[in-house]
Amino acid sequence: MSDTPENVLVEHVLDAISDQRLRAGTKLGEQALSDLFSCNRAHVRRALAILAAYHVVDLIPNRGAFVSTPSEDEARDLFQARRAIEVTIIRNVVRRADEADIANLRAHLATEDEIRQQNDRSKAIRASRDFHMLLARIGRNSVLEHYLAELTMRTSLIIGLYGSKSASLCSDDEHVRIVQSVADRDAVTAQEMVDYHLRHIEGEIEFGDEAPKVGPLSMIFPSSRTGR
Amino acid sequence: MSDTPENVLVEHVLDAISDQRLRAGTKLGEQALSDLFSCNRAHVRRALAILAAYHVVDLIPNRGAFVSTPSEDEARDLFQARRAIEVTIIRNVVRRADEADIANLRAHLATEDEIRQQNDRSKAIRASRDFHMLLARIGRNSVLEHYLAELTMRTSLIIGLYGSKSASLCSDDEHVRIVQSVADRDAVTAQEMVDYHLRHIEGEIEFGDEAPKVGPLSMIFPSSRTGR
DNA sequence: TTTGTTTTAATTGTTAACAATTTATGTTAA
DNA sequence: TTAACATAAATTGTTAACAATTAAAACAAA
Secondary structure, eight states: OOOOHHHHHHHHHHHHHHTTSSOTTOEEOHHHHHHHTTOOHHHHHHHHHHHHHTTSEEEETTTEEEEOOOOHHHHHHHHHHHHHHHHHHHHHHHHHOOHHHHHHHHHHHHHHHHHHHHTOHHHHHHHHHHHHHHHHHHHTOHHHHHHHHHHHHHHHHHHHHHOBSSSSSSOHHHHHHHHHHHHTTOHHHHHHHHHHHHHHHHHHBOTTOOOOOOOOHHHHOTTOTTOO | OOOOHHHHHHHHHHHHHHTTSSOTTOEEOHHHHHHHTTOOHHHHHHHHHHHHHTTSEEEETTTEEEEOOOOHHHHHHHHHHHHHHHHHHHHHHHHHOOHHHHHHHHHHHHHHHHHHHHTOHHHHHHHHHHHHHHHHHHHTOHHHHHHHHHHHHHHHHHHHHHOBSSSSSSOHHHHHHHHHHHHTTOHHHHHHHHHHHHHHHHHHBOTTOOOOOOOOHHHHOTTOTTOO
16 A cells, blocks of 8 residues: 555554554544644545444544444444454465464464563553454455454454453464364364454443543654654 | 535445446546535535545555545455355344344335346346345344445446346346245244355356446436436 | 657545544632 | 623635646657
């Protein structure tokens, strides 16, 4: 994807959401964004339209753009979609992964292990999402990969909004077992593991108590004014 | 979805694509669109950004917007995604459809039957797509419904680009059998039928010979200047 | 005719100014 | 103090003008 100003903006917002720096309900003002990313309002508006198409932002006429706050129903639909997509992805992975891919997966597990010992929640969330996206890339279906990118983003939003019982949101043991079944070329087990893993994540979410605190945007995008 | 000028434009373009009036590769000039839909260029630009996010339009810097021309690989990825999503949808349908839903499905089959006798290819394509989207709506998963809307759109593009061996692209017999298994509450058969049906459609596509002819936009959007 | 070059036209990209709307602030009365 | 109202500020929506780039046309040379 090319490095137009609007794409830069979209990527930064998506990163901030998947790191849970940007929380559900946060207002994304046009002026604020155009200042932070030093571009004009036309670019900001295009970027917000794209983010709205990704279901990550709600555009309210005359009011502005807000990070979307998914309902519980939406969250459950979303997890069902993730299961449908990721189970298909893992089937592709078992079929298509070569030695290098499996090595990359093992390396990623090691990274996750390191991060878990640092107790950095933000990093852990990111690493967990990266694991799922690594599988998607190895599966080599660009359509499924793109949809999963959108869905993991929205999952981050949901977990940030409702909270999760488990501190680390992906128990890495499950990741390990998924990789093992891929290495064993055991498609049936791999699919079952992925399905179980996603149901586990969904089950840990504590629907009911929302936490809508938000801060100023300048706190959320610290390094973006250097961008070009 | 609200009736902002850009949404009107997006809907018209999507309709034109799913009816195969707009073919892959067609240039969507900003001036032309803003004239046809009597809105300003800012609206057009936003609409094009949204369509690009839906993967229906390619945005090339300094060149403009073009209806995207999916490759064969992309098409195969897309059909695998459809199978993953529609098989999940049909499971929801079998579980959730009430009597009214099943009546609607039967009514739709009757409509398809009528249209087949008229020999109107454009109408047939539209009706076929509507059948799949009706199932998605009955399944009551908004995430899957939205993704399927995008995928059926892109499927229309692919069939319009590469052509299909069968004149009618959905043999309605298969639709009938899907509805029957829904009415029987037979989830296993319904899933098998949907999977088979989608593989059938994919198998009928004649990859290899492209047909890139396009006409002027004013021929494609005949009734849109009245759209206020 | 065909090829390459220059000139012209058309299209996209960018910016700024202004209008319309919403939000925040301040004031007055109960 | 609270509530309602009027005013001011900030934000979003709209439009037009201009710059930059690309496509088309005209023309000259082989």
